Amino acid sequence: MNAEFYGRGYTMNKIGVGLLFGLILGAFDGATAWFYPEARPMLTSIMIGSSIKGMIVGLFSGWFARKVQSTAWGIVVGSALALLFAFLVAAMDATKGKPHYLEIMLPGFVVGAIIGFLTQRIGTRDLANRRTL
Amino acid sequence: MDADTAIGGHGDHFPSTHLSLLEATTSGLSSEALDRVITIYWKPVYRFIRLKFHKNNEDAKDLTQGFFATALERDFFTRFDPEKASFRTYLRMAVERFAANQHAAANRQKRGGDTEFETVGEQAVPADSPEQVFEREWQRQLFCLALDDLRAHSEECGKQLQFRIFQAYDLAEGERPSYAELADQHGVPESSVTNYLAWARRMLRGFVTERIRGTTAGRRELRDEMRRV
């Protein structure tokens, strides 16, 4: 999968991968809040928050992927971290009004799994972002 | 050259047997070539004609003689193209053409009562095709001649004992004696039996090669024919 993704010959390290996909997927997940009219006014802050959440999960997942090579464990770690952060966010959100634990934690959990998977499969384990010849 | 490996002349007949067929014809020795061909191919041609055209003994003999006398004109050899087929095949096809022409041209009457069927040497299994019989007879004739060469050679070199042992083993019909028995019978150690047989077979191979060389047109054909033998 590595070669296909970075067709132009640029291979990212795993932490970079985690940060990148954490950002993209987090932003996307946050954007889906648009389907809930009550959340629409706060869409921007939701997206920002979700992106940051994703990047943090991605950072840790990428770090973990450098140490341990196992797709299964990567998924577990990613999901667990995402669940944790999602819980924190949901708890914060609950203080403001109606609790949205399920809406935040369930998708967040799966996003974490995806981030964990990607960091295991893509990217190099050393810290350098290198150009492949 | 060691006496064992030198292939001496087989009498006065073919001093040029080491020349290939083509070399012989181009150097103006075509009668030599013809003789060589006849010696090897007479019997095979005869058997072939008998089988393929269902001739009796007399008619087959006549046809064979006729073929060798008339059909083998001077350019028979020059027309031979080794790229297309072996000389053996070329000759066989020429025989077929000749016999077919004769058959069509003449109105032969079968000679009443004079149908002498050759019983000696009638060994071909009826199931064989005439072409297979032709090849088989060719092989047989080659080996017969080579054996004659070997016998003559061993007499010249004083190796009659070796030849006798070879004869007793390799030419035996039916059950072959063991090496030990041969050693006893001829008063030599068993290891000698092995050596003598090896010598005789090696010499025989050489003679067969020479005989074939005499009717082929070059190294490649020689090699192919050696494989067929």
Place this chain on the structure above:
Amino acid sequence: MNLSDSTLDHLRRVVALPDLSGTRYELECEIGRGGMGVVYAARDRVLDRRVALKVLDFTPAGEAQLIAALEHPAIVPVYEAGTLPDGREFYAMKLIRGARLDHYVAGQPTLAERLRLIWRVGEALAYAHSHGIIHRDLKPQNVMVGEFGEVYLMDWGVNAIAGTPAFRAPEVLLDQRSDIYALGALLRFLLPEPNPPALGAIADKAMSADPAARYPEVPAVLADMERFEQGLAIEAWPEPLWHRLRRFASRNALLLWLLAAYTFAKFLIFFLRKF
């Protein structure tokens, strides 16, 4: 003198036997007939091991030296070359215990095993080509599979005059591309009947009638086969779209499942909230 049929046959056989007196070998039996001569099993008295002796009908120009210069696990090592007392050349080489490829396939090996066999043959061929040697007579009868699955490529450099037509390239002058043709034919020979179209396409490309349309070199064939094994698109086959999607899906199955789970979760929550 009249020779009976049995005597004639006996003489023909013994006259063909190599006379090994004066050599270190002891003849055992005939193993088979290759393109250039007969192969016998023999015992090397000095090293006390069995070897294969190939007795050549004729003397090829320096062929033994060429083959002996090749050192590769799939190329049979030549121990010695020499001349028999009767003038024929021979060489002694490793005796391979195993089965010829055309017999081996009767045991219905798996597709993975078949590909492995072709791979080994291809490696040997690529190695030889890099040393300027062309096989010229590659066919299942010239590939041996040893007791432990090792693959050997035999009978190098024969001019396949009377060779098996199915494996011989159409052009007259044989070169490296003809070997590639034969490799393709070998692949086709090994493929089981309901075969993956991608592999069939590789074989077809290698067997194109026009040498220029074939793979330019053996490593290219192997590269395509490797791509096939990894589930990537191969050079030889412009695959139909649905097949490409299927391949993509199978390679990225886990990811697709995760994405599906995400979508499902989203929809689930959405509709739960509604009702």
